[in-house]
Amino acid sequence: MTEPPSHPGSTGDTVTHALREDILAGRLSAGERLIEDALAKQYGVSRIPVREALTRLQSEGFVNIVRNKGATVSDAMLKGGRELLEIRRGLETLSAQLAAQNHGGSVVRELTAIADGEAIEDDHAPFHELVAEASGNQQLVEMLKSVNLRVQWGLGHNPEASSGDHRILAMAIVKGSATQAGYLMDEHLRRDERYFAEKFDHDQTGAEHRQQT
Numbered sequence: 001m002t003e004p005p006s007h008p009g010s011t012g013d014t015v016t017h018a019l020r021e022d023i024l025a026g027r028l029s030a031g032e033r034l035i036e037d038a039l040a041k042q043y044g045v046s047r048i049p050v051r052e053a054l055t056r057l058q059s060e061g062f063v064n065i066v067r068n069k070g071a072t073v074s075d076a077m078l079k080g081g082r083e084l085l086e087i088r089r090g091l092e093t094l095s096a097q098l099a100a101q102n103h104g105g106s107v108v109r110e111l112t113a114i115a116d117g118e119a120i121e122d123d124h125a126p127f128h129e130l131v132a133e134a135s136g137n138q139q140l141v142e143m144l145k146s147v148n149l150r151v152q153w154g155l156g157h158n159p160e161a162s163s164g165d166h167r168i169l170a171m172a173i174v175k176g177s178a179t180q181a182g183y184l185m186d187e188h189l190r191r192d193e194r195y196f197a198e199k200f201d202h203d204q205t206g207a208e209h210r211q212q213t
Contacts, residue, residue: 012052
């Protein structure tokens with residue numbers, strides 16, 4: 001399993017990350033029981049951050065929690081994750097189309113800077129948050145926040161493709177090309193999904209091989 005934190009009293013975020021990594025890497029198998037006391041001892045924490053981590057991982061689809069029976073590793077995580085990524089792509093595509101109809105809305109300056117290559121972005125999330133804000137649809141913004149929280153683990157993107165994609169997308173939005181913006185966003189996220197799926201499948205294959213040897 002992932003090494004315990006180097007210091008006691010680690011937060012629920014630390015335990016969540018460690019457990020998620022163990023599940024993704026196949027070190028924890030589908031259906032395996034997750035016992036709070038054992039996990040607390042492993043990570044050098046109390047049961048409170050462990051319980052917090054399990055609840056969060058349940059919302060992400062990694063863990064099943066049944067009252068009076070405890071927690072187990074979900075066997076439907078990959079399928080559920082892919083379905084959520086598809087939902088996210090649909091919402092993001094709509095967001096890009098509405099943002100283009102608004103010509104960038106309240107964040108047109110920020111999007112113009114990205115389109116002109118004047119803004120250097122190191123993180124994937126802020127660009128998509130800008131597009132959502134530019135859509136002018138608060139309900140859509142909230143829906144995207146909810147979905148993104150559930151699939152944050154699966155937003156692994158291809159760093160070589162994202163910056164260029166973002167610049168072209170920003171251009172289409174600022175120019176008001178709604179059809180183009182929607183198409184570009186759909187293609188952009190399809191590439192992200194393929195990149196993640198290939199990485200995940202590789203990790204799972206490696207884990208299965210380690211378990212057999």
